[in-house]
Amino acid sequence: MSDAGLPAGWEVRHSTSKNLPYYFNASQQVSRWEPPQGTDTDKLKNYMARNHSASEIKPEPSAANGNxxxxxxxxxxxxxxxxxxxxxxxxxxxxxxxxxxxxxxxxxxxxxxxxxxxxxxxxxxxxxxxxxxxxxxxxxxxxxxxxxxxxxxxxxxxxxxxxxxxxxxxxxxxxxxxx
Structure with a gap:
Protein backbone atom coordinates (compact mmCIF):
# COMPACT_ATOMS: atom_id res chain seq x y z
CA MET A 1 0.00 0.00 0.00
CA SER A 2 2.87 2.32 -0.85
CA ASP A 3 0.61 4.94 -2.45
CA ALA A 4 -1.00 5.44 1.00
CA GLY A 5 2.39 6.28 2.52
CA LEU A 6 2.05 3.63 5.26
CA PRO A 7 5.01 1.59 6.57
CA ALA A 8 5.39 -2.00 5.33
CA GLY A 9 2.69 -4.35 6.60
CA TRP A 10 0.11 -1.61 7.24
CA GLU A 11 -3.07 -1.02 5.24
CA VAL A 12 -6.16 1.16 5.41
CA ARG A 13 -9.38 -0.69 6.19
CA HIS A 14 -12.92 0.56 6.73
CA SER A 15 -14.83 0.08 10.00
CA THR A 16 -18.42 -0.90 9.27
CA SER A 17 -19.55 -0.07 12.81
CA LYS A 18 -18.16 3.50 12.82
CA ASN A 19 -18.18 3.98 9.02
CA LEU A 20 -14.63 5.33 9.23
CA PRO A 21 -11.24 4.21 7.91
CA TYR A 22 -8.64 2.75 10.28
CA TYR A 23 -5.11 1.32 10.04
CA PHE A 24 -4.43 -2.42 10.24
CA ASN A 25 -1.28 -4.54 10.32
CA ALA A 26 -2.16 -8.17 9.43
CA SER A 27 1.16 -9.71 10.52
CA GLN A 28 0.96 -8.08 13.97
CA GLN A 29 -2.86 -8.30 14.20
CA VAL A 30 -2.90 -4.66 15.33
CA SER A 31 -5.46 -2.01 14.43
CA ARG A 32 -5.54 1.66 15.34
CA TRP A 33 -7.33 4.90 14.45
CA GLU A 34 -4.13 6.95 14.15
CA PRO A 35 -1.54 6.26 11.44
CA PRO A 36 1.45 4.15 12.53
CA GLN A 37 4.89 5.64 13.19
CA GLY A 38 6.82 6.11 9.95
CA THR A 39 3.82 7.10 7.83
CA ASP A 40 4.40 9.58 5.00
CA THR A 41 1.64 11.99 6.03
CA ASP A 42 1.51 13.86 2.71
CA LYS A 43 0.99 10.61 0.77
CA LEU A 44 -1.57 9.44 3.33
CA LYS A 45 -3.51 12.71 3.16
CA ASN A 46 -3.79 12.46 -0.63
CA TYR A 47 -4.66 8.74 -0.53
CA MET A 48 -7.40 9.27 2.09
CA ALA A 49 -8.88 12.23 0.21
CA ARG A 50 -9.05 10.11 -2.97
CA ASN A 51 -10.29 6.85 -1.44
CA HIS A 52 -12.03 7.43 1.88
CA SER A 53 -14.00 10.67 1.67
CA ALA A 54 -17.67 11.44 1.39
CA SER A 55 -18.23 13.53 -1.71
CA GLU A 56 -20.90 15.62 -0.01
CA ILE A 57 -22.60 16.05 3.34
CA LYS A 58 -25.82 14.11 3.09
CA PRO A 59 -28.88 15.38 4.96
CA GLU A 60 -30.40 13.15 7.60
CA PRO A 61 -34.04 13.46 8.56
CA SER A 62 -34.05 15.30 11.89
CA ALA A 63 -37.14 15.12 14.11
CA ALA A 64 -38.20 11.79 12.57
CA ASN A 65 -35.00 10.23 13.90
CA GLY A 66 -35.52 11.44 17.46
CA ASN A 67 -33.25 14.44 17.00
Missing amino acids: EGKIRAAHLLVKHKDSRRPSSWREADITRTKEEAMTIILAHEQRIRSGQTTLGNLAVSESDCSSARKMGDLGYFGKGDMQKEFEDAAFNLKPGEISHVVETASGLHLIERIE
Missing part, protein backbone atom coordinates in the same frame (compact mmCIF):
# COMPACT_ATOMS: atom_id res chain seq x y z
CA GLU A 68 -35.61 16.91 18.68
CA GLY A 69 -33.58 19.60 20.50
CA LYS A 70 -30.39 18.59 18.72
CA ILE A 71 -28.38 20.40 16.10
CA ARG A 72 -26.11 19.12 13.36
CA ALA A 73 -22.68 20.59 12.74
CA ALA A 74 -19.43 19.97 10.92
CA HIS A 75 -16.02 21.12 12.02
CA LEU A 76 -12.40 21.40 11.03
CA LEU A 77 -9.97 20.60 13.87
CA VAL A 78 -6.31 21.59 14.07
CA LYS A 79 -4.56 19.89 16.98
CA HIS A 80 -1.31 20.97 18.62
CA LYS A 81 1.19 19.33 20.98
CA ASP A 82 -0.81 20.42 24.05
CA SER A 83 -4.11 18.99 22.74
CA ARG A 84 -5.77 16.27 24.79
CA ARG A 85 -4.65 13.61 22.27
CA PRO A 86 -1.83 15.05 20.12
CA SER A 87 -2.25 12.55 17.27
CA SER A 88 -4.68 12.09 14.40
CA TRP A 89 -5.39 10.14 11.22
CA ARG A 90 -3.04 12.60 9.52
CA GLU A 91 -0.11 12.51 11.96
CA ALA A 92 0.84 9.89 14.55
CA ASP A 93 2.66 12.50 16.68
CA ILE A 94 1.57 16.13 16.47
CA THR A 95 4.40 18.42 17.57
CA ARG A 96 3.22 21.86 16.37
CA THR A 97 2.73 24.57 18.98
CA LYS A 98 -0.63 26.13 19.74
CA GLU A 99 0.57 29.30 18.01
CA GLU A 100 1.47 27.32 14.85
CA ALA A 101 -1.95 25.61 14.98
CA MET A 102 -3.61 29.05 15.27
CA THR A 103 -1.74 30.30 12.19
CA ILE A 104 -2.91 27.22 10.24
CA ILE A 105 -6.56 27.46 11.29
CA LEU A 106 -6.72 31.22 10.66
CA ALA A 107 -5.45 30.57 7.10
CA HIS A 108 -8.18 27.92 6.70
CA GLU A 109 -10.79 30.36 8.00
CA GLN A 110 -9.63 33.01 5.53
CA ARG A 111 -9.89 30.56 2.59
CA ILE A 112 -13.42 29.55 3.66
CA ARG A 113 -14.68 33.11 4.25
CA SER A 114 -13.21 34.30 0.93
CA GLY A 115 -15.25 31.66 -0.88
CA GLN A 116 -12.12 29.87 -2.12
CA THR A 117 -13.31 26.58 -0.55
CA THR A 118 -15.85 25.22 1.90
CA LEU A 119 -15.30 23.98 5.43
CA GLY A 120 -16.39 20.48 4.37
CA ASN A 121 -14.04 20.31 1.40
CA LEU A 122 -11.11 21.57 3.47
CA ALA A 123 -11.89 19.25 6.39
CA VAL A 124 -11.44 16.18 4.14
CA SER A 125 -7.68 16.72 3.90
CA GLU A 126 -6.86 19.21 6.67
CA SER A 127 -8.91 18.29 9.77
CA ASP A 128 -7.22 16.33 12.57
CA CYS A 129 -10.57 14.70 13.46
CA SER A 130 -11.67 11.36 12.02
CA SER A 131 -14.88 13.17 10.97
CA ALA A 132 -12.73 14.53 8.12
CA ARG A 133 -13.84 11.46 6.11
CA LYS A 134 -17.40 12.80 6.37
CA MET A 135 -16.44 16.37 5.42
CA GLY A 136 -16.22 17.19 9.13
CA ASP A 137 -19.86 16.21 9.73
CA LEU A 138 -20.40 15.30 13.39
CA GLY A 139 -24.05 14.37 12.91
CA TYR A 140 -26.68 15.39 15.45
CA PHE A 141 -25.84 16.23 19.04
CA GLY A 142 -27.60 17.81 21.96
CA LYS A 143 -26.64 19.83 25.03
CA GLY A 144 -24.07 17.96 27.10
CA ASP A 145 -22.79 15.81 24.21
CA MET A 146 -19.74 17.94 23.30
CA GLN A 147 -17.07 19.92 25.14
CA LYS A 148 -18.68 23.03 26.59
CA GLU A 149 -16.80 25.61 24.49
CA PHE A 150 -17.57 23.70 21.30
CA GLU A 151 -21.23 23.19 22.22
CA ASP A 152 -21.77 26.83 23.21
CA ALA A 153 -20.31 28.05 19.91
CA ALA A 154 -22.23 25.50 17.79
CA PHE A 155 -25.60 26.20 19.44
CA ASN A 156 -25.09 29.97 18.98
CA LEU A 157 -24.74 29.58 15.21
CA LYS A 158 -27.65 29.67 12.79
CA PRO A 159 -27.79 26.97 10.09
CA GLY A 160 -25.25 27.86 7.41
CA GLU A 161 -23.12 30.02 9.71
CA ILE A 162 -19.46 29.31 10.47
CA SER A 163 -17.81 30.17 13.77
CA HIS A 164 -14.54 31.96 14.29
CA VAL A 165 -11.80 29.85 15.95
CA VAL A 166 -13.07 27.93 18.99
CA GLU A 167 -10.53 26.53 21.45
CA THR A 168 -11.18 23.30 23.39
CA ALA A 169 -9.00 20.68 25.09
CA SER A 170 -9.01 18.84 21.74
CA GLY A 171 -7.46 21.74 19.81
CA LEU A 172 -8.68 24.59 17.61
CA HIS A 173 -11.93 24.30 15.65
CA LEU A 174 -13.91 26.04 12.97
CA ILE A 175 -17.56 24.98 13.28
CA GLU A 176 -20.27 25.10 10.65
CA ARG A 177 -23.85 24.58 11.78
CA ILE A 178 -25.67 22.43 9.23
CA GLU A 179 -29.10 22.12 10.85
Whole structure:
Protein backbone atom coordinates (compact mmCIF):
# COMPACT_ATOMS: atom_id res chain seq x y z
CA MET A 1 0.00 0.00 0.00
CA SER A 2 2.87 2.32 -0.85
CA ASP A 3 0.61 4.94 -2.45
CA ALA A 4 -1.00 5.44 1.00
CA GLY A 5 2.39 6.28 2.52
CA LEU A 6 2.05 3.63 5.26
CA PRO A 7 5.01 1.59 6.57
CA ALA A 8 5.39 -2.00 5.33
CA GLY A 9 2.69 -4.35 6.60
CA TRP A 10 0.11 -1.61 7.24
CA GLU A 11 -3.07 -1.02 5.24
CA VAL A 12 -6.16 1.16 5.41
CA ARG A 13 -9.38 -0.69 6.19
CA HIS A 14 -12.92 0.56 6.73
CA SER A 15 -14.83 0.08 10.00
CA THR A 16 -18.42 -0.90 9.27
CA SER A 17 -19.55 -0.07 12.81
CA LYS A 18 -18.16 3.50 12.82
CA ASN A 19 -18.18 3.98 9.02
CA LEU A 20 -14.63 5.33 9.23
CA PRO A 21 -11.24 4.21 7.91
CA TYR A 22 -8.64 2.75 10.28
CA TYR A 23 -5.11 1.32 10.04
CA PHE A 24 -4.43 -2.42 10.24
CA ASN A 25 -1.28 -4.54 10.32
CA ALA A 26 -2.16 -8.17 9.43
CA SER A 27 1.16 -9.71 10.52
CA GLN A 28 0.96 -8.08 13.97
CA GLN A 29 -2.86 -8.30 14.20
CA VAL A 30 -2.90 -4.66 15.33
CA SER A 31 -5.46 -2.01 14.43
CA ARG A 32 -5.54 1.66 15.34
CA TRP A 33 -7.33 4.90 14.45
CA GLU A 34 -4.13 6.95 14.15
CA PRO A 35 -1.54 6.26 11.44
CA PRO A 36 1.45 4.15 12.53
CA GLN A 37 4.89 5.64 13.19
CA GLY A 38 6.82 6.11 9.95
CA THR A 39 3.82 7.10 7.83
CA ASP A 40 4.40 9.58 5.00
CA THR A 41 1.64 11.99 6.03
CA ASP A 42 1.51 13.86 2.71
CA LYS A 43 0.99 10.61 0.77
CA LEU A 44 -1.57 9.44 3.33
CA LYS A 45 -3.51 12.71 3.16
CA ASN A 46 -3.79 12.46 -0.63
CA TYR A 47 -4.66 8.74 -0.53
CA MET A 48 -7.40 9.27 2.09
CA ALA A 49 -8.88 12.23 0.21
CA ARG A 50 -9.05 10.11 -2.97
CA ASN A 51 -10.29 6.85 -1.44
CA HIS A 52 -12.03 7.43 1.88
CA SER A 53 -14.00 10.67 1.67
CA ALA A 54 -17.67 11.44 1.39
CA SER A 55 -18.23 13.53 -1.71
CA GLU A 56 -20.90 15.62 -0.01
CA ILE A 57 -22.60 16.05 3.34
CA LYS A 58 -25.82 14.11 3.09
CA PRO A 59 -28.88 15.38 4.96
CA GLU A 60 -30.40 13.15 7.60
CA PRO A 61 -34.04 13.46 8.56
CA SER A 62 -34.05 15.30 11.89
CA ALA A 63 -37.14 15.12 14.11
CA ALA A 64 -38.20 11.79 12.57
CA ASN A 65 -35.00 10.23 13.90
CA GLY A 66 -35.52 11.44 17.46
CA ASN A 67 -33.25 14.44 17.00
CA GLU A 68 -35.61 16.91 18.68
CA GLY A 69 -33.58 19.60 20.50
CA LYS A 70 -30.39 18.59 18.72
CA ILE A 71 -28.38 20.40 16.10
CA ARG A 72 -26.11 19.12 13.36
CA ALA A 73 -22.68 20.59 12.74
CA ALA A 74 -19.43 19.97 10.92
CA HIS A 75 -16.02 21.12 12.02
CA LEU A 76 -12.40 21.40 11.03
CA LEU A 77 -9.97 20.60 13.87
CA VAL A 78 -6.31 21.59 14.07
CA LYS A 79 -4.56 19.89 16.98
CA HIS A 80 -1.31 20.97 18.62
CA LYS A 81 1.19 19.33 20.98
CA ASP A 82 -0.81 20.42 24.05
CA SER A 83 -4.11 18.99 22.74
CA ARG A 84 -5.77 16.27 24.79
CA ARG A 85 -4.65 13.61 22.27
CA PRO A 86 -1.83 15.05 20.12
CA SER A 87 -2.25 12.55 17.27
CA SER A 88 -4.68 12.09 14.40
CA TRP A 89 -5.39 10.14 11.22
CA ARG A 90 -3.04 12.60 9.52
CA GLU A 91 -0.11 12.51 11.96
CA ALA A 92 0.84 9.89 14.55
CA ASP A 93 2.66 12.50 16.68
CA ILE A 94 1.57 16.13 16.47
CA THR A 95 4.40 18.42 17.57
CA ARG A 96 3.22 21.86 16.37
CA THR A 97 2.73 24.57 18.98
CA LYS A 98 -0.63 26.13 19.74
CA GLU A 99 0.57 29.30 18.01
CA GLU A 100 1.47 27.32 14.85
CA ALA A 101 -1.95 25.61 14.98
CA MET A 102 -3.61 29.05 15.27
CA THR A 103 -1.74 30.30 12.19
CA ILE A 104 -2.91 27.22 10.24
CA ILE A 105 -6.56 27.46 11.29
CA LEU A 106 -6.72 31.22 10.66
CA ALA A 107 -5.45 30.57 7.10
CA HIS A 108 -8.18 27.92 6.70
CA GLU A 109 -10.79 30.36 8.00
CA GLN A 110 -9.63 33.01 5.53
CA ARG A 111 -9.89 30.56 2.59
CA ILE A 112 -13.42 29.55 3.66
CA ARG A 113 -14.68 33.11 4.25
CA SER A 114 -13.21 34.30 0.93
CA GLY A 115 -15.25 31.66 -0.88
CA GLN A 116 -12.12 29.87 -2.12
CA THR A 117 -13.31 26.58 -0.55
CA THR A 118 -15.85 25.22 1.90
CA LEU A 119 -15.30 23.98 5.43
CA GLY A 120 -16.39 20.48 4.37
CA ASN A 121 -14.04 20.31 1.40
CA LEU A 122 -11.11 21.57 3.47
CA ALA A 123 -11.89 19.25 6.39
CA VAL A 124 -11.44 16.18 4.14
CA SER A 125 -7.68 16.72 3.90
CA GLU A 126 -6.86 19.21 6.67
CA SER A 127 -8.91 18.29 9.77
CA ASP A 128 -7.22 16.33 12.57
CA CYS A 129 -10.57 14.70 13.46
CA SER A 130 -11.67 11.36 12.02
CA SER A 131 -14.88 13.17 10.97
CA ALA A 132 -12.73 14.53 8.12
CA ARG A 133 -13.84 11.46 6.11
CA LYS A 134 -17.40 12.80 6.37
CA MET A 135 -16.44 16.37 5.42
CA GLY A 136 -16.22 17.19 9.13
CA ASP A 137 -19.86 16.21 9.73
CA LEU A 138 -20.40 15.30 13.39
CA GLY A 139 -24.05 14.37 12.91
CA TYR A 140 -26.68 15.39 15.45
CA PHE A 141 -25.84 16.23 19.04
CA GLY A 142 -27.60 17.81 21.96
CA LYS A 143 -26.64 19.83 25.03
CA GLY A 144 -24.07 17.96 27.10
CA ASP A 145 -22.79 15.81 24.21
CA MET A 146 -19.74 17.94 23.30
CA GLN A 147 -17.07 19.92 25.14
CA LYS A 148 -18.68 23.03 26.59
CA GLU A 149 -16.80 25.61 24.49
CA PHE A 150 -17.57 23.70 21.30
CA GLU A 151 -21.23 23.19 22.22
CA ASP A 152 -21.77 26.83 23.21
CA ALA A 153 -20.31 28.05 19.91
CA ALA A 154 -22.23 25.50 17.79
CA PHE A 155 -25.60 26.20 19.44
CA ASN A 156 -25.09 29.97 18.98
CA LEU A 157 -24.74 29.58 15.21
CA LYS A 158 -27.65 29.67 12.79
CA PRO A 159 -27.79 26.97 10.09
CA GLY A 160 -25.25 27.86 7.41
CA GLU A 161 -23.12 30.02 9.71
CA ILE A 162 -19.46 29.31 10.47
CA SER A 163 -17.81 30.17 13.77
CA HIS A 164 -14.54 31.96 14.29
CA VAL A 165 -11.80 29.85 15.95
CA VAL A 166 -13.07 27.93 18.99
CA GLU A 167 -10.53 26.53 21.45
CA THR A 168 -11.18 23.30 23.39
CA ALA A 169 -9.00 20.68 25.09
CA SER A 170 -9.01 18.84 21.74
CA GLY A 171 -7.46 21.74 19.81
CA LEU A 172 -8.68 24.59 17.61
CA HIS A 173 -11.93 24.30 15.65
CA LEU A 174 -13.91 26.04 12.97
CA ILE A 175 -17.56 24.98 13.28
CA GLU A 176 -20.27 25.10 10.65
CA ARG A 177 -23.85 24.58 11.78
CA ILE A 178 -25.67 22.43 9.23
CA GLU A 179 -29.10 22.12 10.85
